[in-house]
Amino acid sequence: MPENDSADSCQWRVTVYKELVRRVNNLFSSFLSDYCCNCQQVINRLPEAQDESFDLVEGVYPGCCHRGAGDIFRLEGEPSERSHLVPEIIDGLQLERKLLTQGFAADGCGGTYVLRRHRDNTLNKGAHCQYFTDKGCSLGVLKGPLCINFICPPMRSDLMQVCAGKNLELVGPEHDFLYIYRSLAIISYDHREKVMQEMANLKQRVADFSNCCRQFLAEKNSSSLYEYFNQ
Ligand code: SF4
Numbered sequence: 432m433p434e435n436d437s438a439d440s441c442q443w444r445v446t447v448y449k450e451l452v453r454r455v456n457n458l459f460s461s462f463l464s465d466y467c468c469n470c471q472q473v474i475n476r477l478p479e480a481q482d483e484s485f486d487l488v489e490g491v492y493p494g495c496c497h498r499g500a501g502d503i504f505r506l507e508g509e510p511s512e513r514s515h516l517v518p519e520i521i522d523g524l525q526l527e528r529k530l531l532t533q534g535f536a537a538d539g540c541g542g543t544y545v546l547r548r549h550r551d552n553t554l555n556k557g558a559h560c561q562y563f564t565d566k567g568c569s570l571g572v573l574k575g576p577l578c579i580n581f582i583c584p585p586m587r588s589d590l591m592q593v594c595a596g597k598n599l600e601l602v603g604p605e606h607d608f609l610y611i612y613r614s615l616a617i618i619s620y621d622h623r624e625k626v627m628q629e630m631a632n633l634k635q636r637v638a639d640f641s642n643c644c645r646q647f648l649a650e651k652n653s654s655s656l657y658e659y660f661n662q
């Protein structure tokens with residue numbers, strides 16, 4: 432448990448966590464979600480995709496939403512004592528997820544899919560994350576750290592171009608998009624004043640990053656980063 436917190440008083444950290452996720456979700460919806468809706472085309476840009484391309488033959492293409500991914504609470508790049516979301520936030524999220532997802536089984540959450548590998552025609556069956564539906568993620572602000580932080584290499588490479596010449600530092604290091612893990616470690620383990628300061632920093636980073644994307648789209652006379660980089 433973080434210093435100076437009682438078990439009950441961790442609820443404010445859960446509230447701050449959800450506020451951070453809300454902001455990142457909005458950012459993805461505004462600028463990045465069409466990448467994930469066209470995941471196969473994006474992944475085909477990877478050099479290794481030349482030998483490892485697949486066709487979907489059954490179910491919904493999983494994108495990044497493989498079984499178990501929604502329950503990974505690791506904070507990459509943080510020191511070992513801060514390398515996971517604090518257990519009290521995890522417990523708070525899991526409790527709210529349980530309430531939210533009651534009855535989801537009937538809605539077809541977390542099914543399976545089958546891919547056919549081009550080079551040898553083999554069929555590969557996989558399982559979606561338990562929170563995945565054919566309309567996307569069902570968790571909203573209850574997503575885990577990996578789900579709001581991961582961007583694949585083609586997406587990262589495009590965003591580096593978007594921010595080049597403005598503020599390349601904004602994108603963050605390879606393991607920590609927008610320094611989200613660093614913010615989550617502070618939300619997990621530091622005192623309230625420092626957490627509030629970090630939330631103000633995070634809001635500013637998200638606003639600056641959004642402005643970079645908007646400016647780039649205006650300069651290129653395009654309405655979508657996905658369309659600009661993937662057509
Ligand atoms: S982040 Fe990249 S790999 Fe993951 S779903 Fe989106 S486009 Fe696909």
Ligand code: SF4
Binds near residue numbers: 500561
């Ligand atoms: S929690 Fe949501 S975003 Fe994360 S892996 Fe599951 S379905 Fe995908």
